[in-house]
Amino acid sequence: VKKFPKISKAASFHQSAYVLNQFGITNGPLTLKSLGFKNGNEPTTKFEKNKVRQVVSTLQVIQGQVEEVKSKRVKVKPKAVAFENPVEIESAPFSAKSFSELGLPPLLIEALEREGFNVPTDVQSAAIPTIRNDHDVVIQSYTGSGKTLAYVLPILSEVGPLKGSPIDNKESGKKTDIEAVIIAPSRELGMQIVREIEKLLGPENKKFVQQLVGGANRSRQEEALRKHKPVIVVGTPGRIAEISSAGKLHTHGCRFLVLDEIDQLLSFNFREDMHRIVEHVGKKPNSGPTQNSETVIKKRVERQTIMVSATVPFAVIRAARSWGRDPILVQAKKVSPLESVSRPPGPVNLSPGPNPGSDLQQSNVIFESLPPSLKHYYCVSRMQHKVDTLRRCVHALDAKTVIVFMNHTRQLKDAVFKLQARGLVAEELHGDLGKLARSTILKKFKKGEIRVLVTNELSARGLDVSNCDLVVNVDLPTDSVHYAHRAGRTGRLGRKGSVVTICEESEMFVVRKLQRQLGVQIQSCEFVEGKIVIQEEK
Numbered sequence: 001v002k003k004f005p006k007i008s009k010a011a012s013f014h015q016s017a018y019v020l021n022q023f024g025i026t027n028g029p030l031t032l033k034s035l036g037f038k039n040g041n042e043p044t045t046k047f048e049k050n051k052v053r054q055v056v057s058t059l060q061v062i063q064g065q066v067e068e069v070k071s072k073r074v075k076v077k078p079k080a081v082a083f084e085n086p087v088e089i090e091s092a093p094f095s096a097k098s099f100s101e102l103g104l105p106p107l108l109i110e111a112l113e114r115e116g117f118n119v120p121t122d123v124q125s126a127a128i129p130t131i132r133n134d135h136d137v138v139i140q141s142y143t144g145s146g147k148t149l150a151y152v153l154p155i156l157s158e159v160g161p162l163k164g165s166p167i168d169n170k171e172s173g174k175k176t177d178i179e180a181v182i183i184a185p186s187r188e189l190g191m192q193i194v195r196e197i198e199k200l201l202g203p204e205n206k207k208f209v210q211q212l213v214g215g216a217n218r219s220r221q222e223e224a225l226r227k228h229k230p231v232i233v234v235g236t237p238g239r240i241a242e243i244s245s246a247g248k249l250h251t252h253g254c255r256f257l258v259l260d261e262i263d264q265l266l267s268f269n270f271r272e273d274m275h276r277i278v279e280h281v282g283k284k285p286n287s288g289p290t291q292n293s294e295t296v297i298k299k300r301v302e303r304q305t306i307m308v309s310a311t312v313p314f315a316v317i318r319a320a321r322s323w324g325r326d327p328i329l330v331q332a333k334k335v336s337p338l339e340s341v342s343r344p345p346g347p348v349n350l351s352p353g354p355n356p357g358s359d360l361q362q363s364n365v366i367f368e369s370l371p372p373s374l375k376h377y378y379c380v381s382r383m384q385h386k387v388d389t390l391r392r393c394v395h396a397l398d399a400k401t402v403i404v405f406m407n408h409t410r411q412l413k414d415a416v417f418k419l420q421a422r423g424l425v426a427e428e429l430h431g432d433l434g435k436l437a438r439s440t441i442l443k444k445f446k447k448g449e450i451r452v453l454v455t456n457e458l459s460a461r462g463l464d465v466s467n468c469d470l471v472v473n474v475d476l477p478t479d480s481v482h483y484a485h486r487a488g489r490t491g492r493l494g495r496k497g498s499v500v501t502i503c504e505e506s507e508m509f510v511v512r513k514l515q516r517q518l519g520v521q522i523q524s525c526e527f528v529e530g531k532i533v534i535q536e537e538k
């Protein structure tokens with residue numbers, strides 16, 4: 001290996017990249033240029049310098065691997081870096097103070113300001129430049145940290161009416177192809193993403209995004225595709241695959257494919273539809289590859305794949321490697337090659353078996369998935385007293401907006417009946433209700449007209465009710481991934497929130513297991529005379 005004198009951070013970066021190249025373990029397009037530095041020159045701004053520092057330290061970990069392999073003179077093979085030794089970033093090099101620092105177009109910044117979004121969250125600061133520089137990514141950060149805008153903003157900066165100046169956009173109105181496909185596992189989540197995009201587009205440009213979720217009228221959706229010619233579609237896997245197979249949705253030239261809640265999209269019931277989607281969306285090359293010999297960057301001819309979730313079990317890493325092109329793992333204060341993530345210790349089912357989520361149960365949740373501001377408690381109660389304990393819990397914590405999780409619809413309905421009988425404004429939300437009833441209840445809950453929403457796993461993922469201050473598990477979640485998503489309905493975007501799990505004595509071992517797997521303290525508590533009493537653990 002040729003030795004390079006250490007001149008500067010940028011040069012050191014090139015050295016790392018060069019060494020890695022020699023061993024054939026470059027992480028694809030992770031170069032200065034690819035991260036947005038003009039011509040790969042020495043970075044000048046503070047933001048650019050921070051980026052280099054971060055990328056250098058990321059690559060140094062891999063370089064360390066190379067050195068180790070070299071000294072042992074064994075066959076060089078990409079080797080995953082154990083995650084116990086992650087790339088630590090001292091400060092937050094990607095924390096931008098404003099959206100304009102991230103190079104978003106002026107019209108988009110105007111729209112953000114109009115909607116009251118002034119400062120990007122950490123994960124947005126990290127994800128936006130990485131996606132804008134053409135990388136496939138896995139975005140992982142805790143619930144409620146703003147992952148939706150982390151991918152929506154780079155898409156809107158390339159696609160639709162907000163991408164350029166008003167003058168440029170006279171032309172862009174004529175574009176008719178689908179340019180971004182966003183997949184979400186549930187109708188509710190899909191609609192929520194659509195609303196987030198519509199808010200930014202404004203009433204006059206709403207038609208640029210179209211929902212294609214299941215449970216809604218398919219012919220109306222097809223009619224809207226024909227009539228409005230949207231550039232972004234958001235939908236559930238079944239409906240998108242269905243309309244695409246019928247030849248009514250043309251996505252071959254699509255530039256972005258987003259898989260939101262990717263770990264859930266990997267479950268068995270979505271398998272066929274997901275297969276069709278990843279095989280078809282953006283698969284038609286629109287121009288031949290061009291290669292720049294200096295920087296070894298290939299111009300992208302296929303879609304850019306963006307995969308998102310708060311929980312990233314190893315199954316996601318595997319899927320991302322096969323569906324994405326050298327994907328990069330983007331977290332709140334860290335950007336690293338996906339290669340640096342190794343399989344967590346313990347048994348992991350590597351074959352995509354028939355058991356949905358078997359991987360989720362067997363492999364650890366390998367990243368922080370819970371907001372740090374959350375407080376976790378558990379309270380022991382007999383089965384027949386659980387609803388009464390719930391009621392006392394709501395009063396003791398003086399919670400105003402409460403989401404309660406239960407596992408079985410019949411018991412869920414009973415619980416709502418009991419709460420209402422005791423004077424609490426409570427409603428049920430589950431899959432047995434019609435779609436109209438579901439959206440009406442959700443709207444009322446978001447407006448604060450319902451104090452306690454009793455629901456099941458349907459609402460665990462992605463549901464964004466910003467002022468939810470308490471989550472209660474009346475039935476235990478099936479595993480730590482489900483706990484994380486349920487808990488994440490509160491404490492959104494740095495707000496305070498509490499999670500209370502009501503369990504029987506015989507279930508306490510499950511709570512301890514959750515505590516270990518998630519790396520959080522779940523304190524024992526009781527509700528006495530309208531107050532919460534926290535008990536010291538023996």
Ligand SMILES: Nc1ncnc2c1ncn2[C@@H]1O[C@H](COP(=O)(O)OP(=O)(O)OP(=O)(O)O)[C@@H](O)[C@H]1O
Pocket residue numbers: 116117118119120121124141142143144145146147148149309310461462463464466488489492493
């Ligand atoms: N930069 C920002 N400034 C203010 N509010 C923001 C910003 N980014 C996102 N939000 C708001 O924060 C809330 C949470 O965002 P979002 O739903 O995207 O979180 P998430 O990380 O996807 O959560 P989950 O993992 O639960 O799906 C939303 O109401 C969103 O509008």
